[in-house]
Amino acid sequence: MRITEQRIKAMTTAGLNLIGQALSIYDSQLRLVLSNRRFQEMFDLPDALVQPGALFRDTIHFLASRGEYGDEGSVDDMVEVRVEQALAFEPHYMERERANGQVISIEGAPLPQGGWVAVYTDITSAKRAENLLRARSEELSGQLLTHAEELSATNRKLAATITALEEAKRELTEIEARTRLTTEMMPAHIAHLNSEGRYDYSNRRLSSVMPGRPSEILGLHISEALGANAFGRVSAHLQNAYNGKTSVFEFTEDQDSRRIRVSFTPDGAGGVYVMSVDITEETQARVALQQTRRREMAAQMTNGLAHDFSNLLTIILGMQSQLDKMALPEDAHALIAATQKTARRGGQLLNRIADMTGHRTPQPKATDLRRLLEDLRIVATPSLPRGVGLSVVNTLPEQALMLDPGMLQDALLNLVLNARDACGTTGQVTISAHAIGDIWIEITVSDTGSGFSSEALEKALNPFFTTKGSDGSGLGLPMVYDTVKLAGGDLNLRNTPSGASVILRLPYRPAPPAQEGLVLLVEDSDDLRGQFRDMLIDLGFSVIEATSTDEALALTENVEGIVMVLSDIRLEGTATGLDLLSQLKSRLPCILMTSLPYTDPLHRQALAMAPVLSKPFSKAQLSALVRTEAA
Incomplete structure (x- = not known):
C-alpha cells in the first residue's frame, strides 16, 4: 500500500511527540518548520508560536519579555544577539538555568539546505545530583548512591534518546536533501503555498519557467512573485484550490508570451501545492x-x-x-x-x-528576415498604385532565423496585395517585425483602409469567404493561415484606429552557426554516423558523437563549446531525438534527421520543433541548413 506524504508527516509528528526532549526545526529564514508538543510545554508557548512559519525572532521576544534570559539588558538587545547567533548556523551545545529554576541543555546542529535543528533536554535532576555531591561529599551515604544510580539511569536514557534523535535527524536530512535534489532537477517549478498564499517551499525554478521572476521566493506572496498580470490570470484557479478543488489550466503570460501550464492541488491542511511548466514548444x-x-x-x-x-x-x-x-x-x-x-x-x-x-511541408533554412522583408518591399512596390506607399519597420535582432522563406514571402505578399485592395488609390501599407523574448517572431501587415467588417473578422479565415465578389477566391487568407499554422504559429485579425492589421506569430528559432565550432552528432548506426561525421568535418566542424539521448545529454553537461546538435529521431534506447531537444537545458541550435515517412507522427511532431533532414541527404542539403555553400 502506498503511504501518502500527508500520512508520513502525521506519523513523523506523532513519533516526535513521544520523545521526552523538546525539538524544533527552523529554516534558513528562521521560520519554524516543525516542533513537537514537548517544545511548547517546556517553554509554555502560545499556539501561534508553534505553527509552521512562526518566526524565531517572535519566539525569542516572547521568552525574553517573560524573563527567560534574566536581566541581560533590553529585550530588543537580547533578541538581536540570539537572532545573529542563530543565523550563523554553527553547531553548539550549552546549558543554562531558567528563571523557574529548571536547568536545560541545548544542542543545535545546522541542516544542509540552511536552517537548524535544536534539542532541549531537562537536566535539572542531573544538576541537582551534581550539586549534592559537591555539598555533602563527606556524607557519601545511601542518598548519594541513590542519586548516583538515578543519574546513571538518566544518562543512559539520555544517551539512548540522543542516539534516536540523531538517527531521526539524519533520516530527515537525507529525505529533505533527496526531495530537494529531485525537484530541482525537474524542468518545472514546484512549490508550496501556506494558507496565506506565501511560499514556504520552492525548488527555485520559477525564473526558468517564467523569466524575469525571482528564484528566491520563500516568504513572498504569490502575487509578488508572479507580478500583477500573471497573478490575475491564476487567482481564480488558486481560490478554487484553497476551496479544496484541484485545478489544472494553461495561460499565456505577458512578458514574452510563453504558454504556461499550472496545477494547483490542495494539501488538505489549508495550503496548496503548485507545479508550473513551460509548454510553449x-x-x-x-x-x-x-x-x-x-x-x-x-x-x-x-x-x-x-x-x-x-x-x-x-x-x-x-x-x-x-x-x-x-x-x-x-x-x-x-x-x-x-x-x-x-x-x-x-x-x-x-x-x-x-x-x-496537398503535401505542403515547410522547408526551414537559415533566413535573413531583414533582407527578406526588404526584398518583399522591392517586389511588391510596383504592384501598388502611385498613391499607396509601402514601408518596412524591422526591429528584429541581426540574427539568421530558421524559416521557410518561400512560403513566408508568398504569405506576406498575399497580405500586402489584400492591403492594397483595402486602401484603394491612396493610403499606406506597413510591414513591421519584432521579437517577443526568445519565443516568438511577430510580423504585422497593417493598412489605412476601411478595416474589417464584423463578419470578416469572424469568417475571413474560412475557405471561400470573400468580400471582393467575383474578383476574389476566398483562399488568400486561409492560405496564409495554413502557412503560419504549419510552422507552429498563429494568426490574428484586428481593426486599428487607422485601418486593419493581420498579425503573424511564428516560433523564434535561431539558425545554426556558420561552419565553425563543435557539433554533437547523435546517431545509433555506426555506418551512418561515419558518413555524417565526414560531411560535418568537410563543412569545417569538429565533431563529438553519441548514440543515445542519455549519452548526448551527459556530453552537453560536461563538454564545453558545443555549438549545434545534429540528431536522428530514432535512437538507441526508448528516448528519441525529440526527447533530447526537450531536455536540453541550453537553447542549442538543433537539426533532426530521419528515414521515417512524412506520415509518421514522430516526423510531423519533429517538423514543429526543429529543421528535419530526410535520409538520405547530401552534404549540400546539410550545408544549406548550417549556412554554408554547397560543397
Whole structure:
C-alpha cells in the first residue's frame, strides 16, 4: 500500500511527540518548520508560536519579555544577539538555568539546505545530583548512591534518546536533501503555498519557467512573485484550490508570451501545492500537428470532388471549343468566350484548393528576415498604385532565423496585395517585425483602409469567404493561415484606429552557426554516423558523437563549446531525438534527421520543433541548413 506524504508527516509528528526532549526545526529564514508538543510545554508557548512559519525572532521576544534570559539588558538587545547567533548556523551545545529554576541543555546542529535543528533536554535532576555531591561529599551515604544510580539511569536514557534523535535527524536530512535534489532537477517549478498564499517551499525554478521572476521566493506572496498580470490570470484557479478543488489550466503570460501550464492541488491542511511548466514548444508542436491533420482530412474530402470537377471542366472547355468553331451569331461567340474564361478560372481555383490540401511541408533554412522583408518591399512596390506607399519597420535582432522563406514571402505578399485592395488609390501599407523574448517572431501587415467588417473578422479565415465578389477566391487568407499554422504559429485579425492589421506569430528559432565550432552528432548506426561525421568535418566542424539521448545529454553537461546538435529521431534506447531537444537545458541550435515517412507522427511532431533532414541527404542539403555553400 502506498503511504501518502500527508500520512508520513502525521506519523513523523506523532513519533516526535513521544520523545521526552523538546525539538524544533527552523529554516534558513528562521521560520519554524516543525516542533513537537514537548517544545511548547517546556517553554509554555502560545499556539501561534508553534505553527509552521512562526518566526524565531517572535519566539525569542516572547521568552525574553517573560524573563527567560534574566536581566541581560533590553529585550530588543537580547533578541538581536540570539537572532545573529542563530543565523550563523554553527553547531553548539550549552546549558543554562531558567528563571523557574529548571536547568536545560541545548544542542543545535545546522541542516544542509540552511536552517537548524535544536534539542532541549531537562537536566535539572542531573544538576541537582551534581550539586549534592559537591555539598555533602563527606556524607557519601545511601542518598548519594541513590542519586548516583538515578543519574546513571538518566544518562543512559539520555544517551539512548540522543542516539534516536540523531538517527531521526539524519533520516530527515537525507529525505529533505533527496526531495530537494529531485525537484530541482525537474524542468518545472514546484512549490508550496501556506494558507496565506506565501511560499514556504520552492525548488527555485520559477525564473526558468517564467523569466524575469525571482528564484528566491520563500516568504513572498504569490502575487509578488508572479507580478500583477500573471497573478490575475491564476487567482481564480488558486481560490478554487484553497476551496479544496484541484485545478489544472494553461495561460499565456505577458512578458514574452510563453504558454504556461499550472496545477494547483490542495494539501488538505489549508495550503496548496503548485507545479508550473513551460509548454510553449509543446503548444507549437501541437498546433502544427493539428493543422497537418486538418489538411489531411480536407484533402481526403476534396480530392475526389476535385478530380470529378476537373473532368467536368475539361468536358465543358472541349464543348465550348467545338461551339466556337461553328457558324454562330457574334453574341454566341461572346458567351462562349465568357464560359471558357469562367471554366479556366474554375481550374485555377482547383489548383488553389490542391495547394491548400496537398503535401505542403515547410522547408526551414537559415533566413535573413531583414533582407527578406526588404526584398518583399522591392517586389511588391510596383504592384501598388502611385498613391499607396509601402514601408518596412524591422526591429528584429541581426540574427539568421530558421524559416521557410518561400512560403513566408508568398504569405506576406498575399497580405500586402489584400492591403492594397483595402486602401484603394491612396493610403499606406506597413510591414513591421519584432521579437517577443526568445519565443516568438511577430510580423504585422497593417493598412489605412476601411478595416474589417464584423463578419470578416469572424469568417475571413474560412475557405471561400470573400468580400471582393467575383474578383476574389476566398483562399488568400486561409492560405496564409495554413502557412503560419504549419510552422507552429498563429494568426490574428484586428481593426486599428487607422485601418486593419493581420498579425503573424511564428516560433523564434535561431539558425545554426556558420561552419565553425563543435557539433554533437547523435546517431545509433555506426555506418551512418561515419558518413555524417565526414560531411560535418568537410563543412569545417569538429565533431563529438553519441548514440543515445542519455549519452548526448551527459556530453552537453560536461563538454564545453558545443555549438549545434545534429540528431536522428530514432535512437538507441526508448528516448528519441525529440526527447533530447526537450531536455536540453541550453537553447542549442538543433537539426533532426530521419528515414521515417512524412506520415509518421514522430516526423510531423519533429517538423514543429526543429529543421528535419530526410535520409538520405547530401552534404549540400546539410550545408544549406548550417549556412554554408554547397560543397
